[in-house]
Amino acid sequence: MKKMTVTEKIAVNKYELDEGHPHIVVHEEACRAKCKNLACLLVCPARVYSEVNGKIMADWAACLECGACKAACPTDALDWVYPRGGFGIVYRNG
Amino acid sequence: MGHPLIAPLVKDGTLLEYGAHLVVEGGIEMMPRLYMDGMLVAGDAAGFSINNGFVVRGMDLAIGSGIAAAETVIEAKSKNDFSAQGLSAYPQKLEASYVMADMHTYAQAAGFLKNRRLYKAYPEMITKLMRQIYRQDAQPKKHLMQELLKSLKDSRISLFDLVKDGYKGGRTL
Numbered sequence: 001m002k003k004m005t006v007t008e009k010i011a012v013n014k015y016e017l018d019e020g021h022p023h024i025v026v027h028e029e030a031c032r033a034k035c036k037n038l039a040c041l042l043v044c045p046a047r048v049y050s051e052v053n054g055k056i057m058a059d060w061a062a063c064l065e066c067g068a069c070k071a072a073c074p075t076d077a078l079d080w081v082y083p084r085g086g087f088g089i090v091y092r093n094g
Numbered sequence: 095m096g097h098p099l100i101a102p103l104v105k106d107g108t109l110l111e112y113g114a115h116l117v118v119e120g121g122i123e124m125m126p127r128l129y130m131d132g133m134l135v136a137g138d139a140a141g142f143s144i145n146n147g148f149v150v151r152g153m154d155l156a157i158g159s160g161i162a163a164a165e166t167v168i169e170a171k172s173k174n175d176f177s178a179q180g181l182s183a184y185p186q187k188l189e190a191s192y193v194m195a196d197m198h199t200y201a202q203a204a205g206f207l208k209n210r211r212l213y214k215a216y217p218e219m220i221t222k223l224m225r226q227i228y229r230q231d232a233q234p235k236k237h238l239m240q241e242l243l244k245s246l247k248d249s250r251i252s253l254f255d256l257v258k259d260g261y262k263g264g265r266t267l
Contacts, residue, residue: 009112066114
């Protein structure tokens, strides 16, 4: 099987984007002050999180809704909820 | 996918979807309502997964509950009654199968596995103890019992913790 990048894999998926309603919010202050390991960068299979100039950004539109970041985040800096009904990832194959 | 055993099987395959999912481990405590008008809940949506510390199961329970759901739907169809009442045989079918039998057997497992000592103190203590037992350094040895007590003390596990955890583990797993 052809090796694919995460971006290529995400491109195969179907999403109903809930524009203007992010379901992931990173509270910068708590994130910066309390987090030592940046677990979100490692655990997210969709690479939603990235570090830009020392700030954690969440590209929430690509989220697979697995919840790994919520389980791994060592601080209370991460607000993570499922997208509103009808939005988010549309799993067609399970 | 790159594993030498898997790679040949998916050599000419195409990715249809990229997904990820956490495994539910709350056991019987997190089971939702299993049937309602026009709907049956099976698999991990119903909380059917078991982690007993050795295996994490879910596929077999998904198949088992799927079979129970299918049988329920066939019966409901023959009576053309898909109301909650018409689907109410579902939990009984589950109870009669290995699905709920195992959910009951391991009902306390999730709670037991929350014990932090299992992941830090005990592995640390066992490693230290084994080192003391097997190390040959031309120094006089102590009785094993003394080594055991010392390794427990070093890892801050009280005898009471050990007895309690051992008893609980034996009961729940």
